[in-house]
Structures are given as C-alpha cells and as structure tokens.
Amino acid sequence: MTISWTAAKDYEDILYHKADGIAKITINRPHKRNAFRPQTVFEMYEAFVDAREDPEIGVVLLTGAGPHHDGKYAFCAGGDQSIRDYAGYVGSDGIPRLNVLDLQRLIRSLPKVVIALVAGYAIGGGHVLHVICDLTIAADNAIFGQTGPKVGSFDGGLGSSYLARLVGPKKAKEIWFLCRQYSAQEALNMGLVNTVVPVDQLEAEGVRWAQEILQKSPLAIRCLKSAFNADCDGQAGIQELAGNATLLYYMNEESNEGKQAFLEKRPPNFRQFPWRP
Numbered sequence: 001m002t003i004s005w006t007a008a009k010d011y012e013d014i015l016y017h018k019a020d021g022i023a024k025i026t027i028n029r030p031h032k033r034n035a036f037r038p039q040t041v042f043e044m045y046e047a048f049v050d051a052r053e054d055p056e057i058g059v060v061l062l063t064g065a066g067p068h069h070d071g072k073y074a075f076c077a078g079g080d081q082s083i084r085d086y087a088g089y090v091g092s093d094g095i096p097r098l099n100v101l102d103l104q105r106l107i108r109s110l111p112k113v114v115i116a117l118v119a120g121y122a123i124g125g126g127h128v129l130h131v132i133c134d135l136t137i138a139a140d141n142a143i144f145g146q147t148g149p150k151v152g153s154f155d156g157g158l159g160s161s162y163l164a165r166l167v168g169p170k171k172a173k174e175i176w177f178l179c180r181q182y183s184a185q186e187a188l189n190m191g192l193v194n195t196v197v198p199v200d201q202l203e204a205e206g207v208r209w210a211q212e213i214l215q216k217s218p219l220a221i222r223c224l225k226s227a228f229n230a231d232c233d234g235q236a237g238i239q240e241l242a243g244n245a246t247l248l249y250y251m252n253e254e255s256n257e258g259k260q261a262f263l264e265k266r267p268p269n270f271r272q273f274p275w276r277p
C-alpha cells in the first residue's frame with residue numbers, strides 16, 4: 001500500500017510526516033540504534049501533541065529509521081547511555097531528565113490510535129515505548145527485551161505493570177529479571193505484538209491497519225481507548241474517561257439548554273428531557 005507522505009515539520013532527532021489522516025513519527029538516530037536523548041523525547045512529545053491537536057489525524061505510526069550502514073534495524077534501544085548521568089539523561093542544557101515518562105503518559109492519553117511499527121531492536125526504554133502503544137506490528141526481524149537490571153536501570157511504572165497486563169506477571173518478571181531477547185514470533189506467541197510481517201512490508205501493513213481504523217467512528221475509538229486504560233491509570237484514567245463523557249454531553253441538547261439558559265438569563269428548562277431507564 002503506497003502513501004504520499006508530506007514532511008510536517010523538520011526536527012534534528014526525528015522525522016515527522018503526515019498523509020491521509022495518518023501521522024508518522026520516526027526516531028532518526030540509527031547510528032545509536034535509535035536510542036533517545038532528552039531532545040529526541042522533546043521532539044517526539046511536540047510531534048505527538050501536534051498529531052493530537054490535528055482533527056484530520058486519527059492514527060499515529062511510531063517507528064525507527066533504518067537500516068543503519070551495518071544493515072541492522074532498530075525501533076529504539078532506549079535511553080542514550082552515553083549521556084546518562086546522576087539523576088537522568090543530560091541534554092545540551094546540562095539538566096538530567098527522565099522525560100520519556102512524560103511521553104509515555106502522552107501516548108496513553110492521546111485520543112487517537114498509536115501503532116508501533118517495530119523493525120529490529122525494541123530494547124530497554126525503547127521496548128517500553130512499543131508496550132505502551134495501542135497496537136504493535138512487528139517485522140520478522142524484530143527483537144524485544146528489557147535490559148534495565150543489566151545496565152543499572154528499571155522502569156517500575158507502565159514498563160513493568162502494564163507489561164504484566166499484556167503478557168501476564170510471570171512472563172513480565174522473566175523479561176525483566178533475565179533480560180533475554182525475544183524474536184518477533186516469540187513476542188507474538190506471548191501477546192506482546194499484534195502481528196508479524198516481512199520487514200519490507202512493515203510500513204505498508206501499518207498504513208493498512210491505520211486506514212482500516214480510520215473507517216471507524218472517531219468517538220467510539222476515543223472512548224474505547226480511554227476505557228481500556230482507565231483502571232490501570234487510576235484517577236488519571238478515570239479523568240480521561242469522564243472527560244470523554246463530558247465531551248459527548250456538551251454535544252447534546254440537554255447540556256446546551258443549561259448554557260443557553262445562563263446566557264439568556266432565564267431558568268433552564270430541563271423538564272423537556274427524559275430520565276432515561
């Protein structure tokens with residue numbers, strides 16, 4: 001399936017494209033297996049906000065540039081260890097950050113579908129990124145795994161608790177405690193990804209899934225996404241789900257009567273609306 005991407009904005013560490021209701025965010029540091037630094041995360045955050053605010057966009061594809069010169073592919077190898085210091089990953093401003101956690105929350109709360117397209121390595125914080133995406137399409141060369149306990153890190157948030165939701169607590173503990181690498185087929189078998197396709201068909205498959213989703217009701221998809229996340233995300237999840245209820249209520253005559261009455265300085269006539277069973 002071919003699609004004519006248009007560059008939406010130029011960045012240093014990512015590529016950002018749009019076409020036909022789909023946004024594509026590509027981590028573009030293949031020399032580092034697409035490991036992220038704070039700037040990479042800031043740029044991704046900005047692109048995701050842009051996609052959220054654009055009413056034409058219903059699906060975001062998240063992927064990694066590649067292959068690198070050595071022929072290897074990567075979705076993302078997590079935080080750039082060469083700039084990791086006390087208290088986080090240090091950017092050009094000298095401030096250490098773990099700002100990928102902000103990005104994780106943004107992806108989960110985005111009222112649109114986010115699909116990870118994974119070719120090659122999805123490792124460490126890069127693995128967590130695909131885990132929190134709504135759907136994952138893996139290339140047949142994809143390799144999944146956590147490295148935290150090997151490199152002196154851990155993600156005790158969504159990276160572990162939500163992973164356990166996907167693959168079950170025993171498997172999630174195995175992934176974190178042993179730091180092994182898993183093939184695309186193993187990932188499919190444990191429910192970590194939705195499907196596996198040949199690497200040269202990865203983007204086309206992602207576009208196909210996106211186009212199928214775009215035929216569906218935006219409000220239904222929006223409410224379903226927040227419903228899927230609500231219990232895991234606690235009060236923030238309930239806030240999101242309830243926000244969608246308010247949004248729908250604002251689109252309703254009954255809600256409009258309250259606002260109109262206020263503006264017209266008259267008592268509201270809510271007696272015209274039924275108390276539904």
Ligand SMILES: CC(C)(COP(=O)(O)OP(=O)(O)OC[C@H]1O[C@@H](n2cnc3c(N)ncnc32)[C@H](O)[C@@H]1OP(=O)(O)O)[C@@H](O)C(=O)NCCC(=O)NCCSC(=O)c1cc(O)c2ccccc2c1O
Nearest residue numbers: 032033035077078079080081098100124125147153154155
């Ligand atoms: C991904 C690999 C398994 C690939 O191995 P391979 O042998 O194919 O390639 P190389 O190892 O030779 O790598 C090629 C080239 O890329 C550089 N590189 C790869 N990954 C990183 C990285 N993460 N950081 C920096 N640089 C990287 C590598 O140095 C090579 O460069 P040369 O100049 O030497 O050519 C393998 O590369 C690998 O295991 N990578 C490390 C994976 C890893 O441990 N990632 C970090 C985990 S911790 C994390 O991501 C993390 C981030 C957060 O922001 C958090 C926030 C809050 C809580 C937790 C967090 C967290 O855990």
